[in-house]
Amino acid sequence: MGLMDGKRGVIFGVANDKSIAWGVAQQLHAAGAEIAFTYLNEALEKRVRPLAEGIGATIILPCDVASDDEIAEVFKELERLWGTIDFVVHAVAFANREDLKNPFTQTSREGFALAMDISAYSLVAMTRFAVPLMPAGGSIVTMSYLGSMLAVPGYNVMGVAKAALESSVRYLAAELGERNIRVNAVSAGPIKTLAASGVGNFKEKLHIMEERSPLRRTVNQEEVGKASLYLLSDLSSGVTGEVHYVDGGFNISAA
Numbered sequence: 001m002g003l004m005d006g007k008r009g010v011i012f013g014v015a016n017d018k019s020i021a022w023g024v025a026q027q028l029h030a031a032g033a034e035i036a037f038t039y040l041n042e043a044l045e046k047r048v049r050p051l052a053e054g055i056g057a058t059i060i061l062p063c064d065v066a067s068d069d070e071i072a073e074v075f076k077e078l079e080r081l082w083g084t085i086d087f088v089v090h091a092v093a094f095a096n097r098e099d100l101k102n103p104f105t106q107t108s109r110e111g112f113a114l115a116m117d118i119s120a121y122s123l124v125a126m127t128r129f130a131v132p133l134m135p136a137g138g139s140i141v142t143m144s145y146l147g148s149m150l151a152v153p154g155y156n157v158m159g160v161a162k163a164a165l166e167s168s169v170r171y172l173a174a175e176l177g178e179r180n181i182r183v184n185a186v187s188a189g190p191i192k193t194l195a196a197s198g199v200g201n202f203k204e205k206l207h208i209m210e211e212r213s214p215l216r217r218t219v220n221q222e223e224v225g226k227a228s229l230y231l232l233s234d235l236s237s238g239v240t241g242e243v244h245y246v247d248g249g250f251n252i253s254a255a
């Protein structure tokens with residue numbers, strides 16, 4: 001018996017086999033879940049489709065989360081094919097490269113709005129469309145980073161977006177708790193992925209983790225996947241509105 005046997009849901013945010021979303025997908029699949037995937041564009045479809053099909057996925061859809069219509073289309077298709085779903089994984093973020101490189105004061109109005117739209121608002125929109133497909137409850141998990149709480153050099157506007165994302169998690173959780181829909185975030189330590197390559201001083205962040213985190217090492221996609229599995233499964237039935245750190249304890253360590 002798998003922890004997720006009989007459960008179905010959708011993962012937004014696989015770009016390749018290094019994606020955190022793929023780490024989550026592997027854990028969910030191993031636990032028996034049936035998973036639908038989305039991809040941002042045709043170039044990424046070429047990477048996502050073989051991965052998804054390799055674990056038996058049959059629903060693989062395009063979705064730019066900047067568009068409410070495209071998000072709506074995904075959930076309409078899930079309703080048509082499955083009727084209901086049990087979980088949603090939101091592992092999507094974007095900021096202009098220059099806004100992660102330049103001093104924070106140089107962030108443009110457009111760059112600020114873009115980072116907030118793709119990285120934070122998209123969770124709210126996604127949840128709105130997911131709720132009608134979760135009549136008996138469900139679990140929604142998003143991905144955050146410590147830069148939401150602390151001014152981490154090079155994280156800049158993405159830190160502001162993650163603060164909005166974590167706050168959105170709390171407001172969504174507060175509103176949806178009575179429907180038995182839980183909303184949580186995993187705050188991961190730095191992991192080498194496509195998105196991470198845009199973050200300033202990224203290598204240094206990995207070194208600092210190795211030197212200063214209580215576990216004295218970095219974390220990986222599998223560890224984020226396992227924590228997400230906990231939050232998406234009934235093991236965490238009493239948990240909502242939380243930011244769950246998977247960072248080797250770095251967030252509690254001053255040393």
Ligand code: NAD
Nearest residue numbers: 013014015019020064065092093143145190191193194195
């Ligand atoms: P990744 O590049 O593999 O994933 C980012 C995903 O966002 C990609 O699949 C990309 O296609 C998608 N995306 C970007 N703009 C989009 C749009 N408009 N519509 C739809 N999809 C879009 O990198 P990752 O590190 O796995 O990132 C996943 C999540 O984890 C992000 O929210 C990121 O901020 C978060 N996170 C990453 C780290 C890290 O160090 N890698 C640490 C903490 C949190």
